[in-house]
Amino acid sequence: MGMAMSDRDGTSVETGAPAIRCENVWQVFGSNAAQKLRAAQEATGGDRDATAERLQAEGLVPAVRDASFEVREGELFVIMGLSGSGKSTIIRCISRLLEASGGKIEIAGENILTANKARMIELRRDKLGMVFQHFGLFPHMTVAENVAFPLKMQGQGRKARLERAHEVIDLVGLSGREASYPRELSGGQRQRVGIARSLAVNPDIWFLDEPFSALDPLIRRQLQDEFIKIQATLRKSIVFITHDIAEALKIADRIAIMRDGKIVQIGTPTEIVLNPVDDYVREFSKDVVKGRHARIKSVLRPLSEAPETMPDDPGIRADMTLEAALAACMSCYEPVPVHDASGAVVGIVHPSDLAAALQVDEA
Structure with a gap:
């Protein structure tokens, strides 16, 4: 069940x-x-x-x-x-x-x-695969040998374990560094090796x-x-x-x-x-910033509450963040004038520009 x-x-x-x-x-x-x-x-x-x-x-x-x-x-x-x-x-x-x-x-x-x-x-x-804050790589082994080590412990042959090591090395974005030693890598690269090693046994x-x-x-x-x-x-x-x-x-x-x-x-x-x-x-x-993490689903109202006529459809999706949805909704509105300290009009701003300026790129 x-x-x-x-x-x-x-x-x-x-x-x-x-x-x-x-x-x-x-x-x-x-x-x-x-x-x-x-x-x-x-x-x-x-x-x-x-x-x-x-x-x-x-x-x-x-x-x-x-x-x-x-x-x-x-x-x-x-x-x-x-x-x-x-x-x-x-x-x-x-x-x-x-x-x-x-x-x-x-x-x-x-x-x-x-x-x-x-x-x-x-x-x-x-x-079970495990990755910890401290990488624990073998300094005398290459990247490929470090990643293949758990497979060696399983008794796999050298060819098979190195083939698998190359697969996961590519998965974590380290292709071309297979023959490098840990001392030749940055901290981020060493952590990628640790991740690849934990994934080697699938x-x-x-x-x-x-x-x-x-x-x-x-x-x-x-x-x-x-x-x-x-x-x-x-x-x-x-x-x-x-x-x-x-x-x-x-x-x-x-x-x-x-x-x-x-x-x-x-x-x-x-x-x-x-x-x-x-x-x-x-x-x-x-x-x-709540709008970057909360989704439209969290504030969605039922269709039964919809008015007979609605404004232009800006293409809102239920999985959008509130911030992204706000930017899309703002595209339905017209630009407005912007004044300087003396009251003179110095330009215009569109509401969608305001919403876009508050956004961050989402992964």
């Missing part, structure tokens, strides 16, 4: 079983954390905040608190928050680089918290933990654009960690915002910008 979820623009869509399901996940740091978590939950009747307070009183650190969410097949799911919010910890729990203290984590319906070591090695080798699920945060703003925006293009081609199930609201709004299908180990809101970029659940979420988006 499918489940109803919302796409980037807030439209309900029907999907199959999720790629990832987290139910009531806790990550507590300290001795005997799992045992003390169970005792605290029993003592508090399962109340999340009371459980966390009890654990803290015992000297433990509840880094992730009762987190529940799902990532559907082909979805780019962003988890964001400030430092210490638990966003990187949760992604390590899902990949079992950290052992969750409590709850349930499923990948394609399989409860991985009960999987043995051999099964986890198999999952990480064949099904993972079903892709984890990216602040992959662009160490890069300068221009290179970061370029890689975000490339990343969006790659995802449009591959349609991987992705969990992407960031602390940058602009990055989250640009790339995400849905966003989960974390604070103090808790998930405080999950929604599409439009929902996060237009309907923040509290002051914490509102603070994230206070400087965001």
